[in-house]
Amino acid sequence: MGLFVLRRLGVMLLTAIALTFVVFFLTNLQPNLEKLARTEGSVRMSEEAVQDWIEQNGHSGSVFLRYGQWLGVVPGWTYTDEKGDTRGRCFQIGEDPATAPRYCGLLQGNWGYSTFFKAPVLDSLGEKLAATGWLMLAVMLVMVPTSLILGVLSGMREGSVTDRTLSTFSIASTATPEYVSGVVLVALFATAATGISPLLAEWGLIEPKKTLFLASATSAMDDITFWNFALPVMTIALYGIGYIARMTRASMTEVMTQQYIRTARLKGVPFRTVVMRHALRNALIAPFTVIMLQFPWLLNGVVIVESLFNYKGFGWTLVQAASNNDIPLLLACSVVAVVVVLLTQLISDIGYVFLNPRIRLA
Amino acid sequence: MTSSPTWDPSQPILEIEHLSISFFTRLREIPAVMDFSCKVMAGEAMGLVGESGCGKSTVALAVMRELGKTGRIVGGSIKFKGRDLTTMSAEELRHIRGSEIAMIYQEPMASLNPAMKVGAQLAEVPMLHSGMSKADAWKLARQIVADVRLPDPDRIINSYPHQLSGGQQQRIVIAMALMAKPALLILDEPTTALDVTVEAGIVDLVKELGEKYGTSMLFISHNLGLVMDVCDRICVMYSGEAVETGNVEQVFDEMRHPYTQALFRSIPLPGADKNARPLISIPGNFPLPHERPPGCNFGPRCDYFQKGRCDAAEVPMFPVPGSDRHETRCFRWAEIDWDAPPAKREVKEKAEIGRVVLKMEDLRKYYSVSGGAFGGGTKKVVKANETLSFEAHEGETLAIVGESGCGKSTFAKVLMGLETATSGSIMLFDENVQSTPIQKRNTDTVSQVQMVFQNPFDTLNPSMSVGRQIIRALEIFKYGKSDEERHQRMLELLDLVKLPRAFAERMPRQLSGGQKQRVGIARAFAGGAKVVVADEPVSALDVSVQAAVTDLLMDIQRENKTTLLFISHDLSIVRYLSDRVMVMYLGHVVEMGTTDQVFSPPYHPYTEALLSAVPIADTHVQRKRIVLEGDIPSAMNPPPGCPFQTRCRWKSQVPGNLCETEVPPVQVLEGGHQIKCHLSREILATMEPVIKIAAE
Numbered sequence A: 001m002g003l004f005v006l007r008r009l010g011v012m013l014l015t016a017i018a019l020t021f022v023v024f025f026l027t028n029l030q031p032n033l034e035k036l037a038r039t040e041g042s043v044r045m046s047e048e049a050v051q052d053w054i055e056q057n058g059h060s061g062s063v064f065l066r067y068g069q070w071l072g073v074v075p076g077w078t079y080t081d082e083k084g085d086t087r088g089r090c091f092q093i094g095e096d097p098a099t100a101p102r103y104c105g106l107l108q109g110n111w112g113y114s115t116f117f118k119a120p121v122l123d124s125l126g127e128k129l130a131a132t133g134w135l136m137l138a139v140m141l142v143m144v145p146t147s148l149i150l151g152v153l154s155g156m157r158e159g160s161v162t163d164r165t166l167s168t169f170s171i172a173s174t175a176t177p178e179y180v181s182g183v184v185l186v187a188l189f190a191t192a193a194t195g196i197s198p199l200l201a202e203w204g205l206i207e208p209k210k211t212l213f214l215a216s217a218t219s220a221m222d223d224i225t226f227w228n229f230a231l232p233v234m235t236i237a238l239y240g241i242g243y244i245a246r247m248t249r250a251s252m253t254e255v256m257t258q259q260y261i262r263t264a265r266l267k268g269v270p271f272r273t274v275v276m277r278h279a280l281r282n283a284l285i286a287p288f289t290v291i292m293l294q295f296p297w298l299l300n301g302v303v304i305v306e307s308l309f310n311y312k313g314f315g316w317t318l319v320q321a322a323s324n325n326d327i328p329l330l331l332a333c334s335v336v337a338v339v340v341v342l343l344t345q346l347i348s349d350i351g352y353v354f355l356n357p358r359i360r361l362a
Numbered sequence B: 001m002t003s004s005p006t007w008d009p010s011q012p013i014l015e016i017e018h019l020s021i022s023f024f025t026r027l028r029e030i031p032a033v034m035d036f037s038c039k040v041m042a043g044e045a046m047g048l049v050g051e052s053g054c055g056k057s058t059v060a061l062a063v064m065r066e067l068g069k070t071g072r073i074v075g076g077s078i079k080f081k082g083r084d085l086t087t088m089s090a091e092e093l094r095h096i097r098g099s100e101i102a103m104i105y106q107e108p109m110a111s112l113n114p115a116m117k118v119g120a121q122l123a124e125v126p127m128l129h130s131g132m133s134k135a136d137a138w139k140l141a142r143q144i145v146a147d148v149r150l151p152d153p154d155r156i157i158n159s160y161p162h163q164l165s166g167g168q169q170q171r172i173v174i175a176m177a178l179m180a181k182p183a184l185l186i187l188d189e190p191t192t193a194l195d196v197t198v199e200a201g202i203v204d205l206v207k208e209l210g211e212k213y214g215t216s217m218l219f220i221s222h223n224l225g226l227v228m229d230v231c232d233r234i235c236v237m238y239s240g241e242a243v244e245t246g247n248v249e250q251v252f253d254e255m256r257h258p259y260t261q262a263l264f265r266s267i268p269l270p271g272a273d274k275n276a277r278p279l280i281s282i283p284g285n286f287p288l289p290h291e292r293p294p295g296c297n298f299g300p301r302c303d304y305f306q307k308g309r310c311d312a313a314e315v316p317m318f319p320v321p322g323s324d325r326h327e328t329r330c331f332r333w334a335e336i337d338w339d340a341p342p343a344k345r346e347v348k349e350k351a352e353i354g355r356v357v358l359k360m361e362d363l364r365k366y367y368s369v370s371g372g373a374f375g376g377g378t379k380k381v382v383k384a385n386e387t388l389s390f391e392a393h394e395g396e397t398l399a400i401v402g403e404s405g406c407g408k409s410t411f412a413k414v415l416m417g418l419e420t421a422t423s424g425s426i427m428l429f430d431e432n433v434q435s436t437p438i439q440k441r442n443t444d445t446v447s448q449v450q451m452v453f454q455n456p457f458d459t460l461n462p463s464m465s466v467g468r469q470i471i472r473a474l475e476i477f478k479y480g481k482s483d484e485e486r487h488q489r490m491l492e493l494l495d496l497v498k499l500p501r502a503f504a505e506r507m508p509r510q511l512s513g514g515q516k517q518r519v520g521i522a523r524a525f526a527g528g529a530k531v532v533v534a535d536e537p538v539s540a541l542d543v544s545v546q547a548a549v550t551d552l553l554m555d556i557q558r559e560n561k562t563t564l565l566f567i568s569h570d571l572s573i574v575r576y577l578s579d580r581v582m583v584m585y586l587g588h589v590v591e592m593g594t595t596d597q598v599f600s601p602p603y604h605p606y607t608e609a610l611l612s613a614v615p616i617a618d619t620h621v622q623r624k625r626i627v628l629e630g631d632i633p634s635a636m637n638p639p640p641g642c643p644f645q646t647r648c649r650w651k652s653q654v655p656g657n658l659c660e661t662e663v664p665p666v667q668v669l670e671g672g673h674q675i676k677c678h679l680s681r682e683i684l685a686t687m688e689p690v691i692k693i694a695a696e
């Protein structure tokens, strides 16, 4: 087991390096750097000045070397200008280059300085990640049980009325992208003028001009309540529920036609027990992988939903970093995303082994 | 739930009367079983035989009321202990299933839950039906597992199904059926997927347990020999109907239905001979349920068919007077001379055996495999073939027999060039083909060695017409100069395998199993192969079709002087058609000689056990039963010394512990008969024949 995990971790590391390099390469393309020079320096810089700025701030030279510096495996750049001032990656102007560390990249905990937050990347990102963590947790808690129950219920009697109703719902919910379902949910539950809120206000159940749910989740940053968190969570979960429910259903219907299910029935096992004891575990093997692979997909939903509900988490940060050309922040976000994706893959592989007794590690 | 109070044990335990079952598909109603009646008395074993698709499983599942969404009982009744199962509520049924009627199926692996421990699956039954506590149920499970003679029951009940061998899994399925001591046990081809020696063990077990617990049985099989071993009574089914029923001896010795007679003439019993007394296959094909002829279903294939009589009305069951409930569904049973020899048995000329065409010397094939599921662990060596040496001659049939996993198929793959040998040489027409993979062999060599596979379904391309596939093979072998020439040759090949030329246009799915196998044979012979390796070519086919396909192979061989390497585990068919036999065990050739030498003493101890395990459908044959204990050892971890030493009953006759320490030498007896064993010639000479044909 240990060896297997170790090997998988090795492969993960290589994948992570390759992926982050791609992101590094794309964010550090010449046009991006020129834009950076103009925002950092002055908008009216001449072409040459821009080139000089790029050179003097360590953005020139081989992309591999720069990537190495960012990672912290290549010594940071230094530049001494004609006035004799030395600048470098690892120290501020005025500090003594001799006392500064030679390496200062990701590995040394130096994730760069966010131009958007005007703070070190690591500090600002941690807080945002925690916020998204809560969101994801809530989504998982809603999504996984709901979708498994729906899938099992519709798969245990293929073609029944329950099956057809639930399948229709699942297909509809996966077919609706988050930006549509988010807007629909807001219109229905969180607008003072439309949906059910005016009705409720009329009946005196909520205060006039208020809405049942909040259309902004900003307040959830400090204090999560049902009313400010339900809509963003539902928006992300709905999409996943449909998808996972359909996978579970397919897996369940297949299991229900297996001979060992017939054996169980012919032993006189009641239908409920057949489903719970004989079918369930076998039917969950395939959806488990799907659920784990759903995590990266959630990141996608998170970007949309956080922007829609103005919830300042990871997805929101990513959008801000991209639109403000905040290269260090963007890079950091990509590192987080890559690690999340790869970790879930690993968990999914290991979990699969535990669910499926036919695969045992030597 | 124990026996219902109203039931009198002298009455039948299961009484099926005029049962009709249909499947309702979108296109039509498929009448799978029509007017089927049979009675099973307490403690009796009833055999149900017939070709696949005749409705055996449907009857069994109807008794369990498990016909799926499309199947429905459209008439008749099934009385179990006097109560009609067809009208029972789901809840009542549930109490009977598993506790009073239990079922055992063909594929043990598929019928066990892969994600549940064996013990839990067993313990469930008494917990469900008699409210036993979990601890007691597990204790009972352990005891029953020991009862079905599985070694180390404590380990077994804590294993998952995939950790057991096929034979062990089937024993678990049997144990599961016995957990509640049912009154009726339904066995649907319980041993079809197993090796003969394993099968023999299971059959012994079933018989013994049936006697011990007084269980009645409905035993479904297409193997007449097995039915004779297990059952008291038999019911022969044809196309959804019972055509003959009676006690086993009566039906076997004095059959009164033409189909039963034809069935017996198509199976290779001892004494059959491919030249002097060839098998007689049943002409034509089995009618599909919705295409049955008017009158007698067997009419179109019956030798005794009489127009205007047999096709005029539905045939009822006629009792045969002066017998023990013997009945037959034939208008003419009383007029037919049942002792007359078959009319059209043609005697064939024996093929000349020519010069050596294939020679193997000290061939070895080792595989190295890694241990763990994720590729971790240490590398192990599997010795699939150990120093194989033999010669095969032109026009000769050399049979290779042995249990699954003994290396037969590896050998075939090496010969075909699908695998390269580890060492040794294979000479074909003096051309050394040993280490040339098939891609590098020239087309001439490729077309000279061809293969017929076990499962014709897997090897035909489902989306290409039959004619096209044969033409493809001709193109690969670079046969002919033009498309017309190849087309012509394709039609000739269809003639050769006795398929109508119109079949060239058909798609594989439109063919029956036997017809597909014929296409496979046509393809193998497309390039004028000199050596054909047939890997279990008929074992997936029904007996009546087997006869036709074997006959076809023999005819083609006779005409083309082909060397046939016939790989099989079915010793009856091997005895019938081969000239020489090679017996393999764990990669070793343990015995080799002419068919007569191998099938009569002195035997290699393994051959002796193998022969004694083959069920023979002949009441005059007496068999000595030698039960092989345990499973075949893993090829990854073979025993030291003689490969067979873990199961050999002769081991004590060898002085010292030679068997456990040294690989035995090959002894060459009279007439070139080779036996790889430490037993002295004196002891070998004392061996008695396993099969004796009693004087009539």
Ligand SMILES: Nc1ncnc2c1ncn2[C@@H]1O[C@H](COP(=O)(O)OP(=O)(O)O)[C@@H](O)[C@H]1O
Pocket (backbone or CB within 6 Å): B023, B024, B025, B030, B032, B050, B051, B052, B053, B054, B055, B056, B057, B058, B059, B068, B070, B071, B289
């Ligand atoms: N679920 C089904 N739907 C339609 N036809 C079926 C179904 N099951 C069996 N049949 C048909 O019923 C007939 C009898 O099948 P079966 O009882 O399986 O035969 P056997 O067990 O003797 O091989 C066959 O013609 C088969 O095609």
Ligand code: SF4
Pocket (backbone or CB within 6 Å): B257, B258, B259, B296, B297, B298, B299, B300, B302, B303, B304, B305, B306, B310, B315, B329, B330, B331, B332, B333
């Ligand atoms: S009824 Fe006629 S066709 Fe049918 S089996 Fe008897 S003789 Fe043959």
Ligand code: SF4
Pocket (backbone or CB within 6 Å): B604, B605, B606, B642, B643, B644, B645, B646, B648, B649, B650, B651, B654, B659, B664, B676, B677, B678, B679
């Ligand atoms: S060598 Fe010994 S163990 Fe092997 S078959 Fe002969 S007697 Fe049996």
Ligand SMILES: [Mg+2]
Pocket (backbone or CB within 6 Å): B053, B056, B057, B058, B188
């Ligand atoms: Mg069947």
